[in-house]
Amino acid sequence: MELESIVRASQKGDKKAHGELYALLHRKMYGVCLRYASSEAEAQDHLHDGFIHLYKNIRKYSFQGSFEGWVRRLFVNLILQKFRNKKLLYTTGFEFNETHEVSYEHILEDINAGELLQLITELSPQYRLIFNLYAIEGYSHKEISEKLEISEGTSKSNLSRARSILQAKVLERFPQCYQMKSNGG
Amino acid sequence: MGDKTKIDKLFQDGLNDFEASPQSDSWARIHATLEKKQQKKRALYWRWASIAAAVVLAFYTGYYFNDNAETENYPETINQPVMAQPDYISGKEKNKTTKKEESVVSDTKQPRTTKSNFAPNKKVVKNSSKPGQNAAAKTDEPIVSNNIAFAKTKQEENAITENDVTMVPNLANDSSTQIVNLEKKTAVEDEQNQALNVPIEQPTTSPSAEEVTTPATETLDYTESADKSKPPFPRFVISAMASPTFPFTDVTVNDPDQATQNNVDQEKLKSSFSYGLGLAYRISKKIELQTGVMVNNWKQEATGVRLRVSPSSITSSNTNVDANGNTSLGNLNFNELTDPTNQGKLQTANVGGQTYSVLPGLKESYQFIEVPITIGYYLIDTKRWYVKANIGLNSRFVTNSEATLLYADGSEVPYENLALESYTMQLIGGAGAGVKFGKHWGFGLHPTLLYGITKVNSHNEVNTYFHQVLIYSCLSYSF
Numbered sequence: 001m002e003l004e005s006i007v008r009a010s011q012k013g014d015k016k017a018h019g020e021l022y023a024l025l026h027r028k029m030y031g032v033c034l035r036y037a038s039s040e041a042e043a044q045d046h047l048h049d050g051f052i053h054l055y056k057n058i059r060k061y062s063f064q065g066s067f068e069g070w071v072r073r074l075f076v077n078l079i080l081q082k083f084r085n086k087k088l089l090y091t092t093g094f095e096f097n098e099t100h101e102v103s104y105e106h107i108l109e110d111i112n113a114g115e116l117l118q119l120i121t122e123l124s125p126q127y128r129l130i131f132n133l134y135a136i137e138g139y140s141h142k143e144i145s146e147k148l149e150i151s152e153g154t155s156k157s158n159l160s161r162a163r164s165i166l167q168a169k170v171l172e173r174f175p176q177c178y179q180m181k182s183n184g185g
Numbered sequence: 186m187g188d189k190t191k192i193d194k195l196f197q198d199g200l201n202d203f204e205a206s207p208q209s210d211s212w213a214r215i216h217a218t219l220e221k222k223q224q225k226k227r228a229l230y231w232r233w234a235s236i237a238a239a240v241v242l243a244f245y246t247g248y249y250f251n252d253n254a255e256t257e258n259y260p261e262t263i264n265q266p267v268m269a270q271p272d273y274i275s276g277k278e279k280n281k282t283t284k285k286e287e288s289v290v291s292d293t294k295q296p297r298t299t300k301s302n303f304a305p306n307k308k309v310v311k312n313s314s315k316p317g318q319n320a321a322a323k324t325d326e327p328i329v330s331n332n333i334a335f336a337k338t339k340q341e342e343n344a345i346t347e348n349d350v351t352m353v354p355n356l357a358n359d360s361s362t363q364i365v366n367l368e369k370k371t372a373v374e375d376e377q378n379q380a381l382n383v384p385i386e387q388p389t390t391s392p393s394a395e396e397v398t399t400p401a402t403e404t405l406d407y408t409e410s411a412d413k414s415k416p417p418f419p420r421f422v423i424s425a426m427a428s429p430t431f432p433f434t435d436v437t438v439n440d441p442d443q444a445t446q447n448n449v450d451q452e453k454l455k456s457s458f459s460y461g462l463g464l465a466y467r468i469s470k471k472i473e474l475q476t477g478v479m480v481n482n483w484k485q486e487a488t489g490v491r492l493r494v495s496p497s498s499i500t501s502s503n504t505n506v507d508a509n510g511n512t513s514l515g516n517l518n519f520n521e522l523t524d525p526t527n528q529g530k531l532q533t534a535n536v537g538g539q540t541y542s543v544l545p546g547l548k549e550s551y552q553f554i555e556v557p558i559t560i561g562y563y564l565i566d567t568k569r570w571y572v573k574a575n576i577g578l579n580s581r582f583v584t585n586s587e588a589t590l591l592y593a594d595g596s597e598v599p600y601e602n603l604a605l606e607s608y609t610m611q612l613i614g615g616a617g618a619g620v621k622f623g624k625h626w627g628f629g630l631h632p633t634l635l636y637g638i639t640k641v642n643s644h645n646e647v648n649t650y651f652h653q654v655l656i657y658s659c660l661s662y663s664f
Contacts, residue, residue: 015216018219031202031204038496044207044211045442051215116199116200131196136201167192
């Protein structure tokens with residue numbers, strides 16, 4: 001109820017409500033942005049643009065379904081659009097084998113999540129996008145192919161490649177963690 | 186496969202609800218952008234409101250002056266009758282009627298003082314037509330035109346006498362005191378009364394008072410005949426126009442990357458030129474509709490254009506980088522460079538920990554075809570000179586775009602991906618003054634402002650509105 005009233009106020013352009021929405025959502029959305037970004041600076045840009053996009057489009061929210069889920073999709077779609085516009089997608093991906101310069105340790109409470117994030121960040125942009133969309137957001141290959149304007153086959157092969165890379169890195173760097181999760185699963 | 190879905194699950198579990206804190210100034214930046222957008226929105230409302238107001242004003246002005254121009258003709262043709270009327274009533278004419286020339290003078294003055302008395306005017310028409318015979322040689326055409334109008338057909342003559350007839354009852358009813366005065370008048374007045382008395386014999390057929398008080402149809406006749414008798418002013422004007430251009434822009438940067446702001450700040454607009462053909466049609470003496478076809482140019486140069494390098498370093502497996510930057514007119518994208526200097530063609534800079542490639546120089550040149558549609562209003566228009574103002578909208582089509590990259594090694598390479606909007610619109614307004622040579626030719630100077638109301642660039646990081654001040658030299662031929 002509290003959230004609904006804030007959203008309604010925000011829909012009317014209430015700046016205070018904008019601020020409250022930011023306070024409620026910014027940590028989660030920054031988590032989403034980090035997953036899709038190559039660097040912390042890029043994630044900050046995504047977060048900034050995402051909230052501006054949210055305030056611009058919040059009137060479209062019709063109070064059906066989870067608001068947080070709706071905002072998350074809004075952010076993800078915006079990030080995809082930015083990638084498409086900037087032509088940062090590669091038909092053939094490449095991967096980083098060396099440790100990325102950016103470290104998230106100082107901002108992460110959950111070190112395991114931070115390590116996982118680090119691995120995802122090291123993927124090439126297209127592998128990272130497709131892995132995020134499929135494995136974490138739960139999109140199908142068909143949806144991904146439409147969103148990224150690629151073929152389903154490319155989506156599948158890129159996902160497969162991303163998984164292989166991640167698996168190799170997990171085994172290499174965090175054998176215990178992977179083992180634990182693997183056994184647990 | 187099982188392992189791979191476990192990988193999915195590992196990451197999903199670990200990252201699906203992952204939260205992190207952004208930099209502390211994150212909200213401040215968002216807030217600042219919101220404020221900026223709101224200001225821009227307000228500016229945009231004002232922009233459109235002012236355009237709407239200008240267009241409405243232009244049309245209103247057009248109608249107003251157009252109507253006035255027509256009504257201005259009415260007094261010239263109607264006045265004659267109008268004037269004579271009060272003369273009889275006031276008695277002032279007594280003395281003047283003895284001198285016909287004087288009466289003509291007084292005729293021209295009177296309409297202003299007696300405009301409201303239309304009914305009596307009719308009677309005057311008849312009366313005035315008599316002295317009009319003497320006054321036929323007088324300088325003012327209204328009398329002549331009245332004669333023409335009166336003499337048109339017998340029917341009209343009858344109509345007029347009928348009107349005259351009605352005037353008498355009107356006078357009798359409306360102001361007996363005036364009639365009393367009339368009876369005391371001079372011999373001239375007696376003649377006039379006689380003239381009035383003749384029609385009095387047929388009062389039963391006289392038209393209603395309404396007809397008497399609404400001379401509109403007659404007025405139209407007069408106007409037409411007056412127009413025919415006057416030499417028409419030239420309706421069409423063709424002008425050859427040329428001007429230097431003094432450009433200025435209104436640029437808003439939406440990109441949080443400071444490099445974009447730096448790039449925009451680096452840009453220097455160059456003066457250029459515009460030329461073309463103007464066409465005008467005068468719908469009245471005061472108002473004309475104007476259009477034309479103009480060629481216009483826009484040139485600008487930039488130095489030290491920053492391009493953000495992504496990823497910021499080359500690794501053993503990553504042998505390619507992209508360098509992307511924004512200018513006021515578009516995105517500069519260099520993909521899959523083997524190094525941030527693009528093999529010595531670009532320079533590099535490190536600003537705030539971010540690596541940038543730096544393009545040493547960028548030259549841009551655009552050509553437009555423009556079609557303005559404006560309303561012009563002549564403030565002054567004499568035989569020797571004119572002053573006019575105009576306002577309207579200008580449509581601009583991009584016909585040629587040339588962008589050249591200046592590399593560090595001195596080479597110049599064309600770049601074709603800076604796409605402007607192919608169509609933009611400007612508010613156009615200005616004034617002009619000039620002299621006339623003979624009947625047809627004129628030469629004037631027309632300071633003009635072209636104010637962009639739609640943005641010229643098609644990318645999202647920057648909003649650029651392009652404006653120009655021009656001073657057209659204008660050689661015109663009227664016919």
